[in-house]
Amino acid sequence: MLADYSLLLIGAILVNNFVLVQFLGLCPFMGVSNKLETAIGMSSATTFVLTLASIVSWMTYEWLLLPLGLEYLKTISFILVIAVVVQFTEMVVRKSSPMLYKVLGVFLPLITTNCAVLGVALLNINKQHSFLESAFYGFGAALGFSLVLVLFAAMRERLNVADVPVPFKGAAIGMITAGLMSLAFMGFAGLV
């Protein structure tokens, strides 16, 4: 039992990492990873949104759409759920840490369009996860996203002061680094 959930977590965090292996959620990955503190703030917000959205989407599907035979409405309902969760998170962040709210700027409402969030919600349905499995899957996806975001931000801070050739400065060397990180994470394939 515990082993199943651990395997699910390892799978979501490392083996099928949502950013580097499944290539979802690349927009905040490239956009917010300039500074480490911003990346940490963004990853906490996304973790909160992902876990909550994963749980509420599952509940919506299981208790509203399935009994009424309206499975075809799952995409729009999940978008509705995610938008509500993101709005709620935005209000909480604005109240608790105005500085973080200002620094994140437009990327906080853009979590709504983060394909990793909708992807987790839909994958939970595809893989027919139970309630706890959905929760763990969402949480694991968020942890994987946070891990990669923080690692990438740390590297980008160093790349900013490194001796990079002029044509490669900025986003270009960032993309190359992300590609190399993705190659590294492919090494986890077959672990689970």
Added chain:
Amino acid sequence: MIELISNHPFAAAISALLLLGLPFGALLGFAAVKFKTQGDPIADQIEELLPQTQCGQCSYPGCRPYAEAIANGEAINKCPPGGESTINALADLLGVEATPLDAEHGEENIKKVAFIREAECIGCTKCIQACPVDAILGAAKQMHTVIVSECTGCDLCVEPCPVDCIDMLPIQPTLQTWSWDLPVPAEQLIASDSRDVMGAEA
């Protein structure tokens, strides 16, 4: 229930979405009221860090307008009374680079207070009108004097005085305010390092 849905699928879909959306809308409305932010919390935090001399050397009419300007993206290096420590604290808070003090707004000086030489004071009240923190005691044709505990050393009273009887005197360190001098920078302290610097310039 199932017959109702299969007979009116369109209505069923719309009502299902409404059933989903209305409680969420209520939740968001409740949250909007509960998590309401008043005023500009970032400008408040910035203002806490500014020295409150209200001197105007930053070209804003006081510390609060400058704090609001910084919240909107103004440079943080315009406050001479705050000096380097204020710039560093602001850079920390806002997560920006700590640039050196902008020289056109003034140099960083030791803290001073104004002192009126009472033998020469003519009681014109021009310095009282200039003082932004109301630290000068006096009335028309009465003696004017500076309340030392209120004076922020902003310098604004020196210009209007027609008999030029106001001096800016440095504050004497007390037992509570004394501290060691800053250490000499590394380039000047280690002889071999300073030789290298001079050799590179030569």
